[in-house]
Amino acid sequence: xxxxxxxxxxxxxxxxxxxxxxxxxxxxxxxxxxxxxxxxxxxxxxxxxxxxxxxxxxxxxxxxxxxxxxxxxxxxxxxxxxxxxxxxxxxxxxxxxxxxxxxxxxxxxxxxxxxxxxxxxxxxxxxxxxxxxxxxxxxxxxxxxxxxxxxxxxxxxxxxxxxxxxxxxxxxxxxxxxxxxxxxxxxxxxxxxxxxxxxxxxxxxxxxxxxxxxxxxxxxxxxxxxxxxxxxxxxxxxxxxxxxxxxxxxxxxxxxxxxxxxxxxxxxxxxxxxxxxxxxxxxx
Amino acid sequence: xxxxxxxxxxxxxxxxxxxxxxxxxxxxxxxxxxxxxxxxxxxxxxxxxxxxxxxxxxxxxxxxxxxxxxxxxxxxxxxxxxxxxxxxxxxxxxxxxxxxxxxxxxxxxxxxxxxxxxxxxxxxxxxxxxxxxxxxxxxxxxxxxxxxxxxxxxxxxxxxxxxxxxxxxxxxxxxxxxxxxxxxxxxxxxxxxxxxxxxxxxxxxxxxxxxxxxxxxxxxxx
Numbered sequence: 001x002x003x004x005x006x007x008x009x010x011x012x013x014x015x016x017x018x019x020x021x022x023x024x025x026x027x028x029x030x031x032x033x034x035x036x037x038x039x040x041x042x043x044x045x046x047x048x049x050x051x052x053x054x055x056x057x058x059x060x061x062x063x064x065x066x067x068x069x070x071x072x073x074x075x076x077x078x079x080x081x082x083x084x085x086x087x088x089x090x091x092x093x094x095x096x097x098x099x100x101x102x103x104x105x106x107x108x109x110x111x112x113x114x115x116x117x118x119x120x121x122x123x124x125x126x127x128x129x130x131x132x133x134x135x136x137x138x139x140x141x142x143x144x145x146x147x148x149x150x151x152x153x154x155x156x157x158x159x160x161x162x163x164x165x166x167x168x169x170x171x172x173x174x175x176x177x178x179x180x181x182x183x184x185x186x187x188x189x190x191x192x193x194x195x196x197x198x199x200x201x202x203x204x205x206x207x208x209x210x211x212x213x214x215x216x217x218x219x220x221x222x223x224x225x226x227x228x229x230x231x232x233x234x235x236x237x238x239x240x241x242x243x244x245x246x247x248x249x250x251x252x253x254x255x256x257x258x259x260x261x262x263x264x265x266x267x268x269x270x271x272x273x274x275x276x277x278x279x280x281x282x283x284x
Numbered sequence: 285x286x287x288x289x290x291x292x293x294x295x296x297x298x299x300x301x302x303x304x305x306x307x308x309x310x311x312x313x314x315x316x317x318x319x320x321x322x323x324x325x326x327x328x329x330x331x332x333x334x335x336x337x338x339x340x341x342x343x344x345x346x347x348x349x350x351x352x353x354x355x356x357x358x359x360x361x362x363x364x365x366x367x368x369x370x371x372x373x374x375x376x377x378x379x380x381x382x383x384x385x386x387x388x389x390x391x392x393x394x395x396x397x398x399x400x401x402x403x404x405x406x407x408x409x410x411x412x413x414x415x416x417x418x419x420x421x422x423x424x425x426x427x428x429x430x431x432x433x434x435x436x437x438x439x440x441x442x443x444x445x446x447x448x449x450x451x452x453x454x455x456x457x458x459x460x461x462x463x464x465x466x467x468x469x470x471x472x473x474x475x476x477x478x479x480x481x482x483x484x485x486x487x488x489x490x491x492x493x494x495x496x497x498x499x500x501x502x503x504x505x506x
Contacts, residue, residue, distance in 0.1 A: 012290040019297045026304075071289065079293070083300040090304035113289060138444050145384050169390025169415075 013062055013113060020109055026090065027098050035095045035134045043194045047131045050201060054125035061110070061118045072111055075119060079108025099133045102126075124204050131197040143189050150225060152182045155232045164240070173232075176240045180232075180247075188228035191256065195224045195263050202267060212274060219270055220263070227263040231255045318494055320351040320367055328482035330355035330363065355479070363479050366459040367495065382411060382424055382459055391415035398434060399423070401477055404484045404496050407434040408477075412469060413461070421472040422461035423480070429453040430498035458495055 028048075036044035082104030089098030106126045111119035148171045156168040159175065167174045171182040199220030203213040235255060239247030325332040333354040349369040356362045386393050396410035411422040425434045428446075433439045446453050460480060464472045484496060 012286075016290060016293050016297075019294060023297055023301045023304075079296065083296055087300050087303045091307050109293060113293060136444070138440075138446075142440075145388065148388065170386075170388040172388075172390060 016109065016113060017062065020105065023086070024102060027086075027095075027102070030095055031099065031132070031134070035099070038134060038137075040190060041134045041193075043197070044132060044134070046194075047128075047197055050197070051125055051128055051132070054128060054201070055122070058121050058125065061114065061121045064114070064118075072116065075108050075111025075116075077108075078104045079112055082106075082108050096133055096136060100130075102132070103129050128197070128200060128204075131193070131200075135193060140189055143192075147188055147192075147225070147228075148182045151188065151228050151232050154229050155236065158229070159233055159236060164237075166236075173236055175236050178236075178239050178244060178247075180236050180239060182232060188224060188259075191228065191259055191263075192221065192224045195220050195227075195260070198264065199267060202264075202271075206271070215274070216267065216271060220267060223263050223266045223270070224259075227259045227266070230262060231259045234258075318349055318369055318491075320349050320369065322488075323351070323353070323365075323367075323483075323491060324486050327355060327479070327486050330357055330479065330482070332356075333362065361462070361475065363460060363462045363476065365479075365483075366457075366461075368457045369494070370455045381409075381426075381457070382413070382422060386411075386413050386415075399473070401480065403481060405432075406480070406496065407432055408480075409434050410473065419464050419466050419469055420461050421464050421469040421476070422459060423473065423476050424457060424459040427456045427458075427495065427497045429455070430493070432497045456494060 031044060036042065082101045085097050085101035086105060089095070089101055103126050106122060106129070107119060110122045110126075152168060152171045152173060156166055156173060159166045159173075164175060173180045173182070196217075199217050203216040206213060206216065235247055235251065238251050321335070321337060333356045335354075336352040337350060349367075351365070351367045353365045354362055355365065383393050383395065392414045394412040394414070396412065399408045399410045400406070401408060406425050408423045408425050411424070413420040413422055425432055426439060427433070428439065428442050433442060442453075460476045462472050462476060484492065487495065
């Protein structure tokens, strides 16, 4: 009987987690079929892949037997709150709440079944799931127009400084014979969210203090805004020199990827700069 | 102990799954149909000059009905009335306030905060839009789900509520403006308020509820 128990026990963990996966199948079905489309959240599936990879790195946590057998009331309540949110979210068809519940459910299940150390290990991957949630529309709407204004009003003096005859009316830039309207899509709110998710993973993977991780993570916000300003200026210049077709066509689509690359490189440069400063401090 | 914990977790998962599978709440999804063109063409001493009902392509996605009208008084003074109606605020949040639109279009917008009207009881947002050789004093108010919520903060709170909980709500923005001069734009606000008061009296109960909210009728009973 003792022997049997030893054999049976490891199978319990996979069963519990399989059940967790099963109850979230409908949620992901909804996310794939409309949730991510409504908010134009096309990077949703990528977030899922990154999450799976983050969890894969921690797979040791799930195969180890729990270090202690005590019941952690904290983990238990997190799990129950999570399941409550899951139920309320799916009954009332509030996809945002339903998706969010995955975070407490995952943290709670792990903490309850496998102990505190395991909980600590899955904390980041679980919190990272926040990027799975299609942002509420009011949130996008609220940030879109100030971002548009910032991007347009910073680009104008910069282009003028570079010697171009530019004028601006609200979010419309006039350069040469062309007028460039900073549209909702160009505000950068979507790239901001996806860049924040990348920044979060980048900061997390660095083997540095939590303070430096937070600095790296938060710096992605000004970096993304600057990258957007750079993108708008490039777009304006291409339209000015090569005509509207060039600006609206290939480059307009390509500039999104370019923005991403510029932002990432800036983040890495910042990372290196902080390192160098720290070294100088230590040497000097 | 480990065994008990395992069975607890399994039970919780099953309870949650069963609840969400078999307990369904269906929300009524009805949209109020409105006909904004039914607004009278004669409002007191004002008569209609022209009207447009077509929303720009980008707006028509979330607005169900739009009306732009110009009214003229015998002395030649004109007033513009603009109404935007969105039947479902769960979609891309429909009501775009004039401040944002005019600023984005390059106008200079000065806000004078909230002004109150007694009959009908309204909270009005007071703006002065300047630019491109024009001075345009403007009043507007917003009705969300039958209640006047011109107040920015209150409206934001409701907006958060509707978009998170996916609640059904319709929204109307009514804007009254007129062309004026830098010198006497203050007088125009009084003319506009008088226009709003007459508009309120002229409308049939259905349109009145739509443009001025459900609560207006309660005031009358008192």
